Amino acid sequence: MGNFPVIVLDFETTGLSPRCGDRAIEIGAVLIDNNRVIDRFHSLMNPGIPVSPFIEGLTGITTAMVRSAPGCAEVMAGFGKFMRHFPLVAHNASFDGRFLDAELAHIGRARNNEMVCTLLVARRVYPHIPSHKLEALVRYKKLQTDGAFHRALADAEMTAHLWMAMIEDIKRLYGMSAVSLESIQKLSRISRAKARALLA
Numbered sequence: 563m564g565n566f567p568v569i570v571l572d573f574e575t576t577g578l579s580p581r582c583g584d585r586a587i588e589i590g591a592v593l594i595d596n597n598r599v600i601d602r603f604h605s606l607m608n609p610g611i612p613v614s615p616f617i618e619g620l621t622g623i624t625t626a627m628v629r630s631a632p633g634c635a636e637v638m639a640g641f642g643k644f645m646r647h648f649p650l651v652a653h654n655a656s657f658d659g660r661f662l663d664a665e666l667a668h669i670g671r672a673r674n675n676e677m678v679c680t681l682l683v684a685r686r687v688y689p690h691i692p693s694h695k696l697e698a699l700v701r702y703k704k705l706q707t708d709g710a711f712h713r714a715l716a717d718a719e720m721t722a723h724l725w726m727a728m729i730e731d732i733k734r735l736y737g738m739s740a741v742s743l744e745s746i747q748k749l750s751r752i753s754r755a756k757a758r759a760l761l762a
Contacts, residue, residue, distance in 0.1 A: 566743050567595035568678075569644070570651045570725060572717040573661045574621050576613060580664035585609030587628050588621070589641060590715030592722045593648065599722055603644040604715040606631035621712045638665045645675060649743055653696045653721045655679035676743065680724055682750035686757040687728050687735075696720060703727050 571591040577584035586607050593601040610633075612625045631637075652658035655677050663673055684694045691702055696717060700707050705723040710716045729741050732749075749757055 567593060567600075567648055568651045568725070568743075569593050569648045569675075570718050570722040571658060571662070572652060572714045572721065573658050574617075574623060574712065574714050575661055576609060576611060576617055578657075580661055583611075584661075585611060586634060586661050586665050587613060587617075587623055587631075588714040589637060590713070590718040591641065591644065592715075592718050593644075594722055594726065597726055599719070601644075602715065603641055605637045605640070607634045607637045608632060609634055623713075634665055635669050638669050638671075642666065642669075642671055645673075647675065649676040649678065651678050651680060651721065651725050653680045653717070653724070655681070676747070678743070678746055679750050680721055680728065683728055683746060684724070686749050686752075686754060687731055689754050689757075696724070699724055 569591050571589065573586045574588040575584050575586050587609055588606050589604070591603040592599045606623065606628055608628045608631045613623055613628060618624050650659075650662075650673075656679065659673075659677050666673055681694055684699055688694070688699070688702065691698065697711055699705075700720050700723075703724065705720060705727060707720055708716060711720075729746075732738060732741050732746075745760070748760060752760060
């Protein structure tokens with residue numbers, strides 16, 4: 563794959579938007595280097611607000627579980643040390659990026675890391691498949707999974723395997739010996755029609 567390490571992350575949250583007062587309740591992240599996972603970060607987070615029945619049903623995370631978890635500030639301080647300067651990868655990165663930035667802002671920090679979206683990249687690399695949800699891509703690529711979705715570390719691990727598979731597919735399909743972070747970022751931002759020309 564590319565000769566650059568990345569951190570793949572995922573949040574579980576109380577809702578869809580930090581602007582509406584929603585908070586993170588779990589973070590999972592893996593550090594990939596040289597085509598393998600070399601480190602992990604995972605924690606439930608206590609946002610100080612209850613978890614709705616819908617989110618509990620989706621994730622299995624209950625209000626009781628987050629009440630006994632460390633506070634969001636403590637967890638994000640720890641993740642900031644784990645994150646360092648590495649580029650970040652997430653499936654639907656606009657969602658995770660909003661929550662990452664909001665939770666960092668709560669502790670007076672800001673993110674300078676580049677961020678790449680595997681959802682957008684997958685739409686360019688696999689334009690022929692009907693769905694680009696993480697579950698669908700995991701099935702399509704026959705990726706390693708424990709069968710659990712909507713838990714942060716499991717989703718981060720699956721997204722990491724997807725990231726590595728996509729890079730290998732890009733290299734194989736277009737005869738590239740290496741793929742740069744810049745080229746993947748460009749790929750995620752352009753139209754499907756232009757994607758093939760860029761990679762060629």
